[in-house]
Amino acid sequence: MGSAFLAIRQFLGRGRRQRTREQLARLREEYRVRCRSFRLLVKANHEALAALADLEELRRAGRPFGMARIRALSVRGLMAGFQMVRQLNRMAPGTYEELFTSLASVQTSVDAVLRRPAAESCPDNVLPLDRLTRQCSRETGGKLARLGEARQRMGIHIPEGFVITASACRRFLDHNDLPQEIDRLLQTTENSSMAGLYELSSTLRSMILRAEVPSGLRVDMQDQLTRMQALSPDPLRLAVRSSALGEDVAGASFAGQFHTELNVPSEHVEDAFKAVVASKYGPAALAYRFHRGIRDSDVDMSVGCMEMVSARVGGVLYTRDPLHPEQDCLHISAVFGLPQAIVDGSAVCDRFVVSRCGRRIVERHVAHKEWRTVCHPGEGTVLEEAVASEQDVPCLTDGQIVALVGMGLRLEEIFGAAQDVEWIIREDGAIALLQCRDLHFPALPEESDAAESAPEELERHPLREPLLRGGVTASAGAAAGVAVAVRSDADALRFPEQAVLVARSARPRWAPLLSRAAAVITEHGASAGHLASVAREYGVPALFSLPGALDGLAEQLDRGAVITVDADRGAVYAGKVEPLLRRPPVRGLMFGSPVHHCLEGVLEHLAPLNLDNPDARSFAPENCRTLHDVLRYCHEMGVREMFCMEPRSGLEKGVSRRLVDGVPLQYWVVDLEDGLEAPEDSDLRTVDIADVRCRPMLALWEGMQAVVWRGPPAVNAGGLVSVMVRSVSDPGLAEGAASPYAVRNYFLISREYCSLQSRFGYHFCTVEAVLGQDPEENYVIFQFKGGAADWERRIRRARLVGDVLEDYGFLVELKEDALYARREGADARTMDALLRVVGYLVVHTRQLDMIMGDSAEVARVDEQIRTDLAEIGARAAGIPPPAGDGTSRRIKGD
């Protein structure tokens, strides 16, 4: 403060008014830094810790979350950390610069985890289908690579065609500057709502559909199309299919999420290609990735362009029963025409079950097949009425069934796992392979006693008659919920959590709803469809092909009544049928996912606390290895800076005004900013307490004068009494002649801030507080030290006051005879009460050290303090004080 004195001296000789103004400006600036900085530091500390807590909460994976949430919380935490470092450096310039470096290195580590991993690039834009092997799958996706391999190793027919590589797809997006914009949109709208999801999806897809195909890719595609056309006498028609990379991530199937365009003329292949790339951002795909914790960067698209082969019969073959993988049989679903309708879950189809060993057909379900899908003469496919004579005959001969089974088992052998195979039988009778991938099995629910006891319980409580019976089990289990019909996208948007979805067909577009549905019922659709596989993945019980479900449940749907679906036994009941409701399947789908893994990686750099002991030598900026370390360090040091800053000696003098409450008091007030009602007028020498509008000062003042100080305690060492200043809390006793040890008591105030420096004799204390509407910015710190009595007594006093403060939730530290107490983050009401307590203690502990020799006296004082504080508290809360106890105390005010 020496410089302050110099500065003041320089002012001498100028006009008083000018000097006062400059002095006040200096003082204000000093306090602005001190108060604002600490206030912002405390606030940032809250914000950063809240972000850490939210991240920790995500880690438990109770609910799905995406990269956007992790990124937002990490940035929030790191920004708040930066704010703390910045404010700490403002409070003590130059002392804590190293923290910027520590924080920057935490930030670098976090960025590295969150960054989109760079993909390896391959120069080829296109690769011919029949030359692919599984080694190509990084560029072509597993599905298409398998087609090439099946062709080469087994001589199986596959359609002529080529793949547009994942690298080419990325170059296509880069060429149009899309990746950054996509990231931004994903960050902005992650999982906001169902409506938000649809909107995001439509924005992203239309961006891609509008984009331009780079000329290199266009030329390569054209070359391939020319090559294919040369092999075919008819005008070339293509099937343009997605083949996503990353389908193996965390056992994810991506069933039915991406676009396929059938029967495309070669001049429209470019548009179909864009549509397939865009389908990475279809609503079902976005929702699926979000719920499975798959990052956008984990999935890359490649696009297969294959000659369209017209099919006599088409279908899907599972080399195991997805619901009962242990059973020794294959399942075939088949229709006349293209198999599209089976895949879409909308078709009524023939089903055959074949034993794996012996290849015997053990079950045969021949459906009434009214419709079939065929290529439209122009473009695309159409449903047409099937030939009447074919509607009720099986679409496969036994020979064809056995041939399909043979192919399936060989594919299984080559690829080393049960397969999900999409096939057709061409007009010429040859089997062709359209797609093939590993078959997904639902995560088996942990079989428990509950499950086993269910049948027994059912016997004890016979069930009422079901509303509906029948259907095909698409996903096992039973569940209850409100019945909700979904007929349109608008219905989908309104679909509530934990309801039972009732729909006409098992369309893949309802897949996003499965994260919210309790169960699914459809009138059409097979267990081989996409929706079924998504239902299994989510563990949502699903009953498909239940005829007349919408009509049969019309009453329940109208009323929004609860129904119970028993997908295992093919029955739907009114109300909640408890015995059927086994434990709901565990859905901890996020565990082990890339997003969850990423979260773990981020937390590793943010959450652990290494600096746990502020007194240790290792408590230093260079040892801050995580965000949490930085927060801890900044907060500790911020508090220390506040406690250690010596009060200014002198600067206040010229700019302060004496406090008057009827009579002049021994307190002076400096208005830093907005702390007084009346407009500032530097000619005034006094401040009336009625004009003070600084909330923390008023609360403090209430506490200070709530109970009249009984004066210096009676002590034997009479000599010491001479240095005492008499109470200033009693205006009648305002002391004119200060002792040489007494300095004035200053309140430095703004509207929400107050600093009180007070010195009585040898006794020195400061209170500093912010009391505003935002609890996160509020704090009060209180310290005192010194005293006139001997060391032991002073320590005892500090302990006594510390105990009292701890009871009021303060964090208290005692260092010898000094006491440091603080409390942060309390709401305005609590702060008000705390400041009253502190105010009382400021006045009433002044010379307590004098009497601290006698333990009986200590106990008496302790009790007195607590009684007084209880009374002050009750008064503040509007409760009348207990009846007078006959002591000499009087409560001020009414």
Place this chain on the structure above:
Amino acid sequence: MSKIKVLIVDDEQDFVKLFVKRFVMRNLDVEGVTSGQQALEYLRENAVDVVVLDVKMPGMDGLETLQEIKKRHPVVEVIMLTGHGSVKSGIQGISLGAYDYVLKPFKIEDLLERILKAYERSRLNRGR
């Protein structure tokens, strides 16, 4: 108390529209513009308490706009809003005098809270 005057600056027209609608519903006096240049023009003519500014805009970007706003209208508080969340741009923003830095997606109530606080600050700046 007169309404809080907020200016939203974002090149995405739809977002601006939605923002204005949502915050007008919450009784704020909100105007929207779609570029930094327009923002500065608007501020020249109109009194504003809080500016909500997108970091990434074509032409004059958010950080440049921020600098100009702080230079010309130091009492106005600026909240940076971004979808390209990065600590680096956040730190730049705060260092250049932004009051706060909010990463999309945000909750309306949360942003409202921050706008109210920024308003408090700008009120203090004006010495009101």
